[in-house]
Amino acid sequence: MSISTTRPSSTQHGGGTTPPSGPRVAGPYVSGPARMAPAPRIPLWAAALFVAALLCAGLLLERTSAVRQYRFVSLDMATKKDALGSPRKRQLLAEMGLPDVHAVAPENTAHTAALLEQARRDADPAMVASGWPVFAVRTDEASLNDPETGINVNHKERGREWERPAAVVYYRDGQERLATGVGLRLHGGGSRDLGISYRVYFRNAYGAPAQPADVFFPGTEGTLKRLVLRKEKTTSPGFINMLGLDIMGMLGAETPRFVPAVFSVNGKDMGLSLVSEHIADAHWKRRLGHDNFLLYSIRKGNDRAEFAALRELYLWIRLMPAPLTMPQAERRMDLRSMCAIIFGAVYMGENDWDQGALLLDKTQPDPRWTNIAWDLDQAFQHLSPTAPLERRPGWKFAMDEAKAVRMRLFLRLWKEAPEFRTWFLRYVVDALNHTLRPSERERMIAPYVAMERQLGREMFDQDMAAAMLAARPVQVMEETVRDLGAPAWSTVHVSSSCPVRIDDMADYTEYTGRYFMGQTVRLHATPQDGKRFSHWEANGVRHSGPDMELTVERATAIRAVFTDI
Incomplete structure (x- = not known):
């Protein structure tokens, strides 16, 4: 018996079976239990084309702004947001193939404590006793030198993904001031391949929040979330970065706060170093309020x-x-x-x-x-x-x-x-x-x-x-x-038995200044205890009155004359 392949206009009743509504199937239709039509065969080339299309769609999707934003937010939640190592953070880290670096996680706390003990042993007792600021940093050797993940080896890499868990012990005035887990990154520009400069980050995730600034820079206000430990690259005449920053500050530039120090990394003595604030958005947000x-x-x-x-x-x-x-x-x-x-x-x-x-x-x-x-x-x-x-x-x-x-x-x-x-x-x-x-x-x-x-x-x-x-x-x-x-220049020498002000600056008794031709030198004298100002002599010419302004046209010798009252 054969049946019609035309679909009925309504559902059959009374135990009848509704024929399949899919594509027309050749061959007999047997009543009784439902019997499915055989699945069509898919050519191999079509299957390969379908898989390739899926792969291409995945690659295109990976490049969309939505996916990039998702991965960015996930990374931010997992690593940058400074909170404890929650299950959600661990899940996100696992999804992105990143290690769980949070020292407060139970399995990491003991390891951080072991690193701290090693750091204490690294600190030179003589340097600590001297009262100098001393930093001893310890981390896993792989964190520094592993070919795939070490920050020293991969010195061109930057960002939070290249921050490694570490421990630091800090001494000042012969006392231990801080011992905590920190994040450790390589610091610097062209000198990164030398492995001489590092940043340490204080995060709740490692067990220590932002630190009071005066722990490191006595007398300063506010808090710090990061520090730069920078070995002096050149040694002659010494204290080069520090003297340079001193001079820049005196001349009127903004500079980071800093102190000289010595530090070690995994027992390696880095020698004379500079410890300073890290100039970044977070730093200036705290500094400006x-x-x-x-x-x-x-x-x-x-x-x-x-x-x-x-x-x-x-x-x-x-x-x-x-x-x-x-x-x-x-x-x-x-x-x-x-x-x-x-x-x-x-x-x-x-x-x-x-x-x-x-x-x-x-x-x-x-x-x-x-x-x-x-x-x-x-x-x-x-x-x-x-x-x-x-x-x-x-x-x-x-x-x-x-x-x-x-x-x-x-x-x-x-x-x-x-x-x-x-x-x-x-x-x-x-x-x-x-x-x-x-x-x-x-x-x-x-x-x-x-x-x-x-x-x-x-x-x-x-x-x-x-x-x-x-x-x-x-x-x-x-x-x-x-x-x-610039115009030619000449010298002005001033001598006085009592202090006099020059160019509205400090008080001098002996002074040698250098001026470009046509500039002025301004002098002011005030009476002193037991002394009365008499007059000025400039290249032997007398000038009355306590104030004198002289245009420099040649080498000039000036004397302030005071007499006893």
Whole structure:
């Protein structure tokens, strides 16, 4: 018997069976239990094509913004969000093939404690007893040197994925101040392959939250979530980064807080080092007390907003019609901090100076970029107290950065704005004559001499440092005339039996200043106990009154005359 393959218009009743509604099937239809038609055979080429289509669809889906955002959020939840190692975080880490690094997880707590004990054994008792800041860092050897996952081996890699669990013990004034689990990352730019600089992160996930800043930098406020431990790359004359940051700060640039220290990593003594704040968004948020700012890091990756803002500044400097004026530039850039970094690099012979960051605090009534200095490990390496002018780099390293934002603005102002040239040359002579005068240089060097003696190690050639810095006032004046075309210069010597003020600066009894021709030197004398001011003598010519302003046209000798009351 055969049946019709036409589908009935309604369902059969009374125990009848409804024939299949799929494709027409040839052959007899047998009543009774339902019998399925045989599945069609799929050609092998069609199956392969289908699998390939699925793979392509998966690859395309992987590249969509939705999936990328999901993976980013998952990674952020699993690693960056500073919370305890929850099951959800562990699940996300497992999905992404990342290890569970949270030291507070039960299986990791014992390991962190073992690393801390090893770190305590690493700390040199003599260094601890000296009172110096001492950091002993311990981590698994694989975290440093494993070919696949070690941060020293894979020194080009960056980010939270390349942070490894570690432990640090910190001593100051001979006492243990901190012992905790931390996150450890490699730090630096071109020196990353040397394995001499690290960052440590304080996170709840490792067992310690942000630390009070005064634990590391006595007398400072706020908290810190990360520190930089940076070995001094060059040793002559010693304390190079620290002296460089001292000078930059004195000249008017922003600098991170820092202290000299020694540290070890897995028992390896790194020697004389710098411990400093890490200049990053989180740091400035704590320092400013708000997050309404832009922080552009030179030579590093930046977010879209920072990049766009700096690009706008760069284009403004490049395309602004000439002549560019000093007031126009001041509305966009803090010229003092900009010139501090440029002039400071010249003063120290720094050949790798265009680093650091620019900060724009948008809460200010008239926001403008401020310059931040860091990484001065090449300072003093091209200076000699006795080198003749033709063998000194002078402004060369600054001119090499002529296309950088700061130097491009400086050069436009120098060429187009007479008021800037006048202001900057005054800035130079005030820096050399007063800010970095001999007494200030001695005061700056003295703590490092004391620290070296305290530690009992040869770390600082203070005679070399003093000779280099003592030679720089004359050398910089000569170099500025040669390289920038500044006017010729001459000396002004002042002597007095009682302190007198010069250029509205400090009180002097003996003073030798250097001035470009046409600049003025201002002097003010006040009566002293048992003494009455009489008059000034400038190259033998008498000047009455306690105030005198003299235009420098040649070498000048000035004497303040006081008489007994």
